[in-house]
Amino acid sequence: MSGSHWIVAPIVLPLLAGAMALLLERRSPRAAAAVSIIATLALLGIATRLVAVAADGAVGAYLLGNWRAPFGIALALDRLSALMLLLTALIAVASVMYACGSGARGRHDERGPHFHALFQFQLMGLNGAFLTADLFNLFVFFEVLLIASYGLLLHGAGVVRLRASIHYVVFNLTGSALFLIAVSTLYGLTGTLSMADLAQRIPSIPAESAGLLQAAALLLIVVFGVKAAIFPLYFWLTDTYGAATAPVAALFVMMTKVGVYCIARVTTLMFGAEAGPASFVIEPWLSWLALATLALAAFGALAAWHLRRLVAYLVLASAGMLLLAVGLGTAGTIAAGLFYLVHSTVFAAALFLLVDSMVASRGDADDEMVPAPLASAGGYGTLYFLLAVAVAGLPPFGGFIGKSMLLAASRSEPLAVGVWTVVLLSSLGIVVALARAGSTVFWKAAPANAMQTAAAPASAPERGALALLVGAACAAVVAAGPIASYAEATAQQLLDRKGYIAAVLGAETAPPAWNPRADMKKVK
Amino acid sequence: MMEALLALFIGAMAGAGVFLLLRARTFDVVLGMTLLSYAVNVFIFVTGRVAINKPAIIDGVRAASLTQYADPLPQALVLTAIVISFAMTALLLVIALRARAEAASDHVDGEEPAAVDAAEKAS
Numbered sequence: 001m002s003g004s005h006w007i008v009a010p011i012v013l014p015l016l017a018g019a020m021a022l023l024l025e026r027r028s029p030r031a032a033a034a035v036s037i038i039a040t041l042a043l044l045g046i047a048t049r050l051v052a053v054a055a056d057g058a059v060g061a062y063l064l065g066n067w068r069a070p071f072g073i074a075l076a077l078d079r080l081s082a083l084m085l086l087l088t089a090l091i092a093v094a095s096v097m098y099a100c101g102s103g104a105r106g107r108h109d110e111r112g113p114h115f116h117a118l119f120q121f122q123l124m125g126l127n128g129a130f131l132t133a134d135l136f137n138l139f140v141f142f143e144v145l146l147i148a149s150y151g152l153l154l155h156g157a158g159v160v161r162l163r164a165s166i167h168y169v170v171f172n173l174t175g176s177a178l179f180l181i182a183v184s185t186l187y188g189l190t191g192t193l194s195m196a197d198l199a200q201r202i203p204s205i206p207a208e209s210a211g212l213l214q215a216a217a218l219l220l221i222v223v224f225g226v227k228a229a230i231f232p233l234y235f236w237l238t239d240t241y242g243a244a245t246a247p248v249a250a251l252f253v254m255m256t257k258v259g260v261y262c263i264a265r266v267t268t269l270m271f272g273a274e275a276g277p278a279s280f281v282i283e284p285w286l287s288w289l290a291l292a293t294l295a296l297a298a299f300g301a302l303a304a305w306h307l308r309r310l311v312a313y314l315v316l317a318s319a320g321m322l323l324l325a326v327g328l329g330t331a332g333t334i335a336a337g338l339f340y341l342v343h344s345t346v347f348a349a350a351l352f353l354l355v356d357s358m359v360a361s362r363g364d365a366d367d368e369m370v371p372a373p374l375a376s377a378g379g380y381g382t383l384y385f386l387l388a389v390a391v392a393g394l395p396p397f398g399g400f401i402g403k404s405m406l407l408a409a410s411r412s413e414p415l416a417v418g419v420w421t422v423v424l425l426s427s428l429g430i431v432v433a434l435a436r437a438g439s440t441v442f443w444k445a446a447p448a449n450a451m452q453t454a455a456a457p458a459s460a461p462e463r464g465a466l467a468l469l470v471g472a473a474c475a476a477v478v479a480a481g482p483i484a485s486y487a488e489a490t491a492q493q494l495l496d497r498k499g500y501i502a503a504v505l506g507a508e509t510a511p512p513a514w515n516p517r518a519d520m521k522k523v524k
Numbered sequence: 525m526m527e528a529l530l531a532l533f534i535g536a537m538a539g540a541g542v543f544l545l546l547r548a549r550t551f552d553v554v555l556g557m558t559l560l561s562y563a564v565n566v567f568i569f570v571t572g573r574v575a576i577n578k579p580a581i582i583d584g585v586r587a588a589s590l591t592q593y594a595d596p597l598p599q600a601l602v603l604t605a606i607v608i609s610f611a612m613t614a615l616l617l618v619i620a621l622r623a624r625a626e627a628a629s630d631h632v633d634g635e636e637p638a639a640v641d642a643a644e645k646a647s
Contacts, residue, residue: 136601143608150615162623163634166550169619170632173557173612174545180564180605184598188571193597 006053007062007077009046010085010127013039018120025116033100033109036116040089040096043123047082047089054082055486057493059503061133069133069505070197076133076504079490080338084130084261087342088254090472091349092123094465098353099247101462108247112155122148122251129258133504135183136193138262142179142227146172149255152248153240164243171236175226182219189213196504199269199497203276210277217271217281221263228259229319230286231293238300241312246356249308250349253315257345260322264334267326268494269501286327287415291422294320298429307355307367310437311348314391317430318344324419325406332409334491339484340402343476347391347399350469354383357462369437371444381442383470388434390473393427398476398483403427405484526574530566538563548637550620550630557616561609565602572598 017039025032053060060077063069096119099109109115125145132138153165187193189209190201205213222233229237237256241249263286271278297317304310321344325337355367358380365372374380390397403423410419476483493499537559544556572595580596582588620630627634 136604140604140608143612147611147615150619154619159623159626159634162619162626165619166623166632166634169612169616170545170553170557173609173616174560176608176612177560177564181567184568184571184601187598187601188573191595 004053004060005062006046006050007060007075007131008064010043010050010089011075011124011131013043013046014120014124014127018117018124021116021120022114025114029110032116036120037096037100039120040092040123043127044086044089044093047086050077051082051086053077054079055489057489059493059500061504061507063507063509066509068509069507070192070194073137074133074194074196074504074507075131076196076500077131078500079486079493080261080264081130083338083342083486083490084257085127087257087345088123088126088130090468091250091254091345092119094349094353094469095119095247095250097461097468098250098357098465101459101465108245111245114151115155118148118151118155119247119251121145122152124148126254126258130261133195134193135186135195135198138195139176139179139183142258143176145255145258146176149252152251153244155248156245161243164239168236168240171226175223178219179223182216182223185212185216185219189216194504195265195269196501199275199501200505202270202278203274205276205278207277213278214281217266217278218285220266221282221286224259224262224266225289226259227255228263228323229256229293229316230259230289230323231296231320232289234293234296234316234319237316238304238309238312241315241352242306242308246352249311249352249356253345253349253352256315256319257322257341260319260326260341263323264326264494267329268334269497272495272497274497280329283327283329286323287419288327290320290323290327291415291418293317293323294422294426298426298433301430301433304433304437305369307359307369307437307441308352310369310433311351311355313433314351314430315348317426318348320426321403321406321423324423328410328413328415328419330409330413331488331491331495333406333413334494335484335488336402336405336409338487338490339405340399342483342487343398343402343473344391346469346473346476347387347397350466350473351384351387351391353462353466353469354380354387357466358384369440371440371446373447374441374445377442377445377447381438383466384438384442386470387473388438392431392434394431396477397473398480401480401484527570530570530574534563534566534570537566548631548633550624550632553632554613554616554620558613561605561613565605565609568598568602568605570598572596 017035020035021032024035054077062075064073099115100107122145125141125148128141129138129145132141150165150169153168154161186198189205189212190198192198192201226233241252244252267282271281273279294317297313297320301310301313304313322337322341325333358374359367361375362372390399393399393403407420407423410416541556541560541563544552544559547553575594578592578594580594580599586592623634624630629636
């Protein structure tokens with residue numbers, strides 16, 4: 001794997017595609033859209049290949065600029081990164097397809113400038129964050145994805161979006177400031193920023209610096225908690241996701257997963273069992289906060305009066321479940337969490353698209369939970385029913401299997417009673433919330449008149465995007481066995497940090513492909 | 525001595541930044557963000573340790589040993605951080621101005637709080 005450039009492709013491809021989209025969009029917006037779609041599809045192909053490569057269990061390292069690991073920046077591909085890349089690419093394909101469909105107010109991507117360029121840069125940031133093995137580089141990719149997300153959130157303009165984005169931008173900028181403090185404290189203590197090298201050096205930090213180290217570790221978790229939307233840092237989430245346009249909101253579902261991914265990565269790699277003064281400094285907090293997040297997400301879903309907000313609370317609930325899995329921190333719970341992650345991400349993204357597609361015929365009622373005329377209520381109702389069952393964690397869909405895996409794996413934990421109570425009760429709350437929303441919107445819907453029906457023709461790309469996500473969710477149920485075993489292998493690999501450290505620090509530099517001096521000598 | 529002064533300076537700036545961040549007007553928030561990022565930038569710089577008369581790049585005059593030179597990495601990091609925080613401040617200003625224009629209010633929530641309105645009407 002060392003000689004292969006595939007690992008860097010998920011970062012380079014969106015960068016090039018974004019730049020091309022910027023250049024093309026003034027001459028021909030359609031060409032920019034085409035570039036974006038092709039690049040996203042190619043990304044899906046590359047991500048699939050990377051999953052196949054990572055599935056054999058070896059950690060692939062890629063040395064940027066051919067500098068050896070602790071000195072240069074390395075990228076690392078293990079099972080977890082590959083899985084996240086594939087999920088991102090899948091959601092991205094659905095989002096970009098949906099964006100090219102014509103919504104009620106024209107094509108989604110033409111409601112504001114630069115949609116495709118920002119979309120690709122956001123993908124670059126996401127993929128980079130999943131691949132990098134360097135803490136400061138992670139900060140840079142966070143900024144890339146945040147800058148793009150500020151632009152995407154404002155896409156479509158309007159006062160509501162502006163208001164939401166002031167909160168979102170200020171909150172995330174403060175998060176970035178804290179990130180820098182944490183990273184530089186760690187650098188001051190250890191003299192390195194490579195995550196593998198940090199993992200190696202943290203255990204030998206002298207006892208008098210233990211306080212500083214723990215402070216840096218907890219600060220890092222605060223920063224990732226902002227992204228993952230953990231209690232009490234989630235208040236931005238519902239406003240932001242509720243205000244964003246549908247394709248953007250669907251892609252943003254992946255953004256909370258970046259936070260979860262980073263927490264999983266640093267807790268297992270840097271602050272795990274062998275981390276000396278910083279070992280398990282986060283876990284005791286994380287489980288409790290995750291339980292609180294889960295409980296509050298269920299209350300929020302019950303209280304939500306708008307469908308988009310309801311879905312935003314479902315995203316929050318899924319973040320709570322995942323953080324709980326990471327917080328409990330055994331191989332079983334992490335595997336359950338990863339299994340749940342695959343399914344819940346797809347369902348939530350599909351629900352955002354579904355809500356947007358069906359509210360087009362509801363006129364001023366928009367996504368409010370009031371009886372209103374609804375075109376093709378039967379079709380939308382069936383889809384909503386399927387997705388609601390799936391996202392609430394009822395059988396036969398993957399959410400159910402993920403939740404039961406987590407419950408089974410947490411049986412011997414000291415927190416087991418709390419976990420079982422909160423997970424089961426919050427699931428009940430979410431079922432009630434979804435059932436209430438569905439019965440109001442679909443059963444009490446008046447048949448739409450001809451004008452309203454004409455206002456809401458779901459275009460082929462929109463249908464395609466929804467079909468892709470629902471199809472992926474169904475395929476994931478059929479393939480539950482392989483996905484579960486992949487998740488278990490991922491959890492094992494995550495907890496075995498030596499493999500990651502050895503792969504990154506031991507990566508050999510590539511021999512020069514072309515040595516100009518030697519060639520010149522030959523010519524002489 | 526120098527370390528203590530720098531620490532005090534960073535602390536004061538971060539404190540003022542946080543205070544301004546928590547205020548309700550977007551202009552105050554932008555200023556607070558700026559102060560906070562200044563504090564962070566200086567903080568990153570100091571993690572390379574404070575030293576006088578030590579360049580970060582080998583100049584050929586001094587002996588090529590680690591004691592003669594400052595750690596160049598935090599200086600590179602702080603450059604990145606400065607560029608990013610500067611760009612972010614510009615973006616935040618644009619969004620704040622746009623929100624001020626569209627919502628006719630510079631309150632961070634995009635509308636004047638009800639209590640203030642009522643008090644103004646009463647007076």
